[in-house]
């Protein structure tokens with residue numbers, strides 16, 4: 001028999017259905033709560049609120065599990081290409097060889113960006129943050145690629161264009177910000193290698209692709225490809241629920257990801273580690289992070305869902321060590337990061353608050369090692385997260401229980417008051 005929950009309110013008793021997911025997580029279905037009881041729920045930050053059912057990504061924050069369409073992220077990071085992971089997230093299954101070839105051809109055919117878009121880049125102030133530029137450029141794509149009449153074709157084309165052009169847009173923004181010549185995508189290069197070549201190739205210094213560097217980017221992107229209903233994904237779903245076009249919904253996701261409490265943390269971690277390196281103030285940073293009156297937090301620590309070690313951080317840390325080793329690089333920030341982690345994990349405050357390194361703690365060091373400038377870190381995260389955003393948007397589009405996203409509130413302002421003319425105030 002289906003489980004229910006009893007709610008007693010006033011002198012009435014209500015029975016609310018319990019919904020169970022395929023991994024045994026349970027939720028009280030409150031969709032009829034207001035209609036039957038007149039009550040709403042209050043849940044700041046939505047920490048106890050499921051906004052949808054989803055078959056894309058499963059995570060268990062207590063056990064440190066992350067799976068895309070059932071496949072552990074560890075396995076994908078070891079065996080899959082980024083393109084296969086993208087296909088898996090968006091289409092719900094791993095591609096056969098012919099499907100993957102067709103997908104690669106489509107990505108290649110759509111990789112160029114309209115030349116007129118270059119003018120936009122040239123007019124952003126040089127100091128603009130690349131995340132603001134990327135969000136604007138992705139939104140601008142709609143003007144260059146107007147809506148197609150056939151809905152299926154429109155969706156497929158928009159998805160392909162976004163997945164392919166986002167790399168070109170990101171690399172263009174880097175090149176133009178440096179006053180360098182834009183490098184076009186190459187048909188002979190795979191997804192990750194193509195991006196690195198667009199970023200770093202130059203007429204005077206041809207870029208030599210390194211397999212370890214390409215592999216590091218592949219793993220980085222796979223680890224970031226989806227993370228269920230996080231802040232930016234919820235932004236994509238919420239904005240998308242107004243039935244806005246996908247470019248606009250993704251642009252909103254990029255804006256949300258920019259925040260230092262979310263994707264912007266990878267940049268903030270490096271800034272924090274640099275500060276510790278320069279001022280030799282690790283002890284002070286830990287004490288400040290523990291002080292409730294101080295807004296300072298250890299960047300790259302803590303997670304809304306993971307209350308144990310983030311499984312992505314484990315892979316990233318290993319990758320970081322092996323990459324620096326293979327490239328014969330040393331990075332003093334890696335030593336500081338490891339020491340900081342060791343000190344924090346032994347500290348009662350971090351133990352009691354279940355604060356462990358998250359994916360961003362080591363990812364910045366990996367990105368530095370492959371030559372990505374710090375202000376582009378979150379852009380790299382956005383490229384990786386794009387397939388997840390798209391998959392979630394598509395799922396919401398096909399959801400028979402879809403509704404316009406519109407939370408309620410409990411009003412706490414003044415009750416009805418009179419307007420007082422300006423001379424009488």
Ligand code: ACO
Nearest residue numbers: 260261262263265289297298299300301302303304353358
């Ligand atoms: N440093 C110090 N204290 C922390 C930290 C941290 N990094 N994170 C959480 N806490 C403390 C809070 O001060 C709070 O303490 P209190 O209960 O004594 O007041 C407690 O832990 C709970 O904090 P919340 O903010 O309520 O927890 P939430 O689950 O909302 O936080 C968040 C998640 C925002 C990620 C937080 O851990 C944080 O700010 N981390 C630093 C930024 C960061 O690394 N973000 C990347 C997240 S991963 C991603 O988005 C890709």
